[in-house]
Structure formats: structure tokens, C-alpha cells
Amino acid sequence: MSETETRATVNALYDAYRRQDAKRIAEMVHEDIDWVIYGPIEVFPFAGLRRGREAVLQALAAIGEAYALEKHAIEIMIVDGDRAAVMADLSLKQRATGRTLRFRVTNFLRIENGQLIEFREFSDSFDQVEQAIGHAVVL
Numbered sequence: 774m775s776e777t778e779t780r781a782t783v784n785a786l787y788d789a790y791r792r793q794d795a796k797r798i799a800e801m802v803h804e805d806i807d808w809v810i811y812g813p814i815e816v817f818p819f820a821g822l823r824r825g826r827e828a829v830l831q832a833l834a835a836i837g838e839a840y841a842l843e844k845h846a847i848e849i850m851i852v853d854g855d856r857a858a859v860m861a862d863l864s865l866k867q868r869a870t871g872r873t874l875r876f877r878v879t880n881f882l883r884i885e886n887g888q889l890i891e892f893r894e895f896s897d898s899f900d901q902v903e904q905a906i907g908h909a910v911v912l
Contacts, residue, residue, distance in 0.1 A: 774855040774884055782884045783850065783857045791845050798833065802826045803888040812898040816905055829892075840865035843873060857882045867905060874904040 782801070789797035808829045812820040819835040844864035851858045859882065864875045876896055883891035903909055 774886075776852045776854060778887070779855055779857055779884045780850065780852045782887055782889075783852070783859065783882060786882075786889060787845065787847060787859070787861075791842065793837070793842065795830075795833075799826065799830055801888055802829055803885060803890040806888075806890055806892065808832070808892045810894040812896070813902060816902050817898075839869070840867055840874070844875075848877070855884050857884070870907065872904065872907060874901060876901055876904070 786798070786801050789801065804826050806824070806826055806829050808823040810817070810820040810832070814820045819832040819839070823829045823832050842864075843866050844862065846862045847859055848862055849858075849860040857880075859880045861878055861880070862875070863878050864873055866873050878894055878896045880895075881891075881893040882889055899910070
């Protein structure tokens with residue numbers, strides 16, 4: 774896959790995410806996807822390892838049930854062959870409390886035949902937890 778094709782696919786995927794186009798997202802997720810969001814599953818039950826399209830779509834649905842997307846702005850995208858690294862500014866409104874969580878997230882993606890087949894997400898999960906629970910964590 775060319776870098777131009779990878780970039781176009783990644784942009785289309787994030788565009789579908791911003792538009793909340795579940796049908797388009799499902800079309801772009803490979804049946805055998807390997808997906809991980811790194812973070813504490815006790816606070817973010819949709820985090821962790823997911824294998825296969827159905828498991829990923831269930832995780833995305835769980836995110837949508839708990840949070841409303843307010844902003845997803847790509848700040849950096851680096852493409853190398855079939856792989857891309859993306860850093861984005863993200864704002865989510867926590868449906869249960871009305872609090873807005875704002876943080877940066879970094880995603881590493883691999884594209885195969887126009888579909889997302891591998892996904893890794895990293896962020897400052899300690900900061901995310903404090904925002905989600907509404908106070909500082911004292912250790």
C-alpha cells in the first residue's frame with residue numbers, strides 16, 4: 774500500500790469517527806483487527822485488547838454510550854508505507870456527569886487493503902482518570 778493510500782484511508786477513518794458514521798467505520802475495520810487502547814479498564818471498561826471487528830465495534834459503542842465526542846483534531850500524522858502515527862487533540866463530554874475531558878491521544882495504525890487491521894492508542898491515562906473521576910488522585 775502506498776503512503777498516499779494509507780494517508781487517505783486514515784483521514785477517511787477519522788472523518789467517519791468525527792461524523793459518528795458507524796456504518797462507514799464498520800466498513801473500514803478489518804474482520805481480523807488487532808486493537809488495544811492502553812488505560813485502566815476499571816475506569817474505562819472499553820480499554821484493553823480487542824480482537825475482531827465485532828469486538829472493536831462493541832468497544833466503540835461503549836465509548837459512545839459513556840462519552841459524546843466534542844472535538845477530534847489531528848495535530849500530527851506521520852505515514853510510513855502501510856503504517857501511520859497520529860497525535861490528536863481530543864475532547865469528550867462524559868454523559869454521566871457532563872464533565873468535558875480534554876487530552877491528547879496518540880494512535881498507531883496499520884492499514885491493509887484499505888481497512889484498519891492494527892490499532893494502538895496511548896495517552897496520559899493518569900490525567901484521563903483524574904478528569905473522569907473529577908478530582909486528583911492522591912497516592
